[in-house]
Amino acid sequence: MKSAVETLNPTRVRLTVEVPFEELKPSLDAAYKKINQQVTVPGFRKGKIPARVIDQRFGRGAVLEEAINDALPKFYTEAVNGVELNVLGQPDVDITEFNDGDELKFTAEVDIRPTIEIPDYSGIEVTVDAIEISDEDVDKSLEQLRERFASTSPVERAAAEGDVVILDLEAAVDGEVLEDGVAKGVSYTIGSGQLLEGIDEAVTGLEAGATASFESELKGGSATGQTATVKVEVTAVQARELPALDDDFAQLASEFDTLEELRADSVKRLERIKQYDQATQAQEKVLDALLELTEVPLPEKLLKDEIETRTHNLEHHQFEAQGLDWDSFLAAEGKTREEFDAEIESQARKGIKTQFVLDELVSKEKLSVNQEELTEHLMRRAAGSGMSPDQFAQAVVEGGQVPLLVGEVARGKALAVVVEAVKVLDTNGEVVDLEDEDAETVEATAATADETADKAPAEVEAAAEEKTEA
Numbered sequence: 001m002k003s004a005v006e007t008l009n010p011t012r013v014r015l016t017v018e019v020p021f022e023e024l025k026p027s028l029d030a031a032y033k034k035i036n037q038q039v040t041v042p043g044f045r046k047g048k049i050p051a052r053v054i055d056q057r058f059g060r061g062a063v064l065e066e067a068i069n070d071a072l073p074k075f076y077t078e079a080v081n082g083v084e085l086n087v088l089g090q091p092d093v094d095i096t097e098f099n100d101g102d103e104l105k106f107t108a109e110v111d112i113r114p115t116i117e118i119p120d121y122s123g124i125e126v127t128v129d130a131i132e133i134s135d136e137d138v139d140k141s142l143e144q145l146r147e148r149f150a151s152t153s154p155v156e157r158a159a160a161e162g163d164v165v166i167l168d169l170e171a172a173v174d175g176e177v178l179e180d181g182v183a184k185g186v187s188y189t190i191g192s193g194q195l196l197e198g199i200d201e202a203v204t205g206l207e208a209g210a211t212a213s214f215e216s217e218l219k220g221g222s223a224t225g226q227t228a229t230v231k232v233e234v235t236a237v238q239a240r241e242l243p244a245l246d247d248d249f250a251q252l253a254s255e256f257d258t259l260e261e262l263r264a265d266s267v268k269r270l271e272r273i274k275q276y277d278q279a280t281q282a283q284e285k286v287l288d289a290l291l292e293l294t295e296v297p298l299p300e301k302l303l304k305d306e307i308e309t310r311t312h313n314l315e316h317h318q319f320e321a322q323g324l325d326w327d328s329f330l331a332a333e334g335k336t337r338e339e340f341d342a343e344i345e346s347q348a349r350k351g352i353k354t355q356f357v358l359d360e361l362v363s364k365e366k367l368s369v370n371q372e373e374l375t376e377h378l379m380r381r382a383a384g385s386g387m388s389p390d391q392f393a394q395a396v397v398e399g400g401q402v403p404l405l406v407g408e409v410a411r412g413k414a415l416a417v418v419v420e421a422v423k424v425l426d427t428n429g430e431v432v433d434l435e436d437e438d439a440e441t442v443e444a445t446a447a448t449a450d451e452t453a454d455k456a457p458a459e460v461e462a463a464a465e466e467k468t469e470a
Helices: 021-038 051-058 060-082 135-148 199-203 247-253 259-293 300-322 326-333 337-365 371-385 389-398 402-421 435-450 456-469
Strands: 002-009 012-019 087-097 104-112 125-128 151-154 164-173 176-189 211-217 227-241 423-426
Touching (some): 060 104, 125 259, 135 247, 259 423
Antiparallel strands (some): 002 012, 151 227, 164 227
8 A cells, every 4th residue: 555645734634545456355355244244135045145146236336335435444544654644633535546456546635733843931921919818818718607607587577688588589571471480489698699680679678578579681591681570579587697706606617726726727728729829820821821932733624623512512511501592692691693603713722722732742741641640630520520520430431531631631731841940920029939739730730721622521521411311
């Protein structure tokens, strides 16, 4: 077999392949055998029909077509391996010449991974938020803890801000009550802003048994984005009581004996959170700077396929799960379809470019992924998907997604190499040392680099959903 490569552009080539007829013999034999099992000819047992009879009854052309369809993938793979191409996606194959007994000639146009030169990135400098813990931050943290231990008690008075009210709701659009617009026994804290716009004003001042109506734009359900008339009935009013902020509360809410110890621990916890946020911010900014420096031609077919995949996953997973369609989704996002499509394309371009650049760094730095790193990454992915680690791992294996997850971790490690080599300053002008964040950095980086680069999460979760339904 002979093969030659013609470069069409930096990301696409045309393979020209010539195959001697004798190399088709195994596929011809397999074609006769397959047809033998599928057809019946009077006078012959099934599977025992001579080749000449098959040629006479069904045509030699049908056998040759079956043989070529069987052999082409093998010949294509051999040609790709022979010229050491790093191909992407499926090829466009065209048989250019073939006659019975003669040489088979075909061409295959296919996208290839572009050659990338990683620039000197040591001069990259990024600025991230400084880690500053104020008294207000600590007070807010302790207040949130108090909220978790709040108690409620029924009161016979008008509802006021901070009270918990139990509500029955009914939403109507154009005078018709929505099928998914009725809810009973909804618990709501007045002033929390966690329900419908306008509800705080409507229920404030109402006692149990009183009703009110107000207009509000719906943020979910079948009428997302539409203005509804909402009827609300207060069935109960409850006062919230927060525990006193003292040593007794510290003992109730934590392992500490005093409020002073609890407050000191809150400072440490807030510092850890901000350190993690700082590391993630550094990774994102370094990645953007690296991509800006690196020239990466993008295969147009790969880009088109990626855009279609993202759109498909949105329509068939997110829309179905949330009861949305394009109109309601775009209304909730506040975008036109053209604006959304442009955003998807931008994300797809960045995702593909990210993957190419970081994969090149993985190769250049000879980075590998061990079992412990893969397991830790899988556990984090499982937590983010809403599945148990066992369910997620099973979906990953059954969907053939293990190499994609290995790639995520490897790309995370590649970006960590770059982050360690560049200069990271905080807003106070101080150099930020991210060495203590190594373990978390790898995982955070993997998410940063691959949420836009890989289709693995959506595919894995889709596979898990299908398995659950089955």
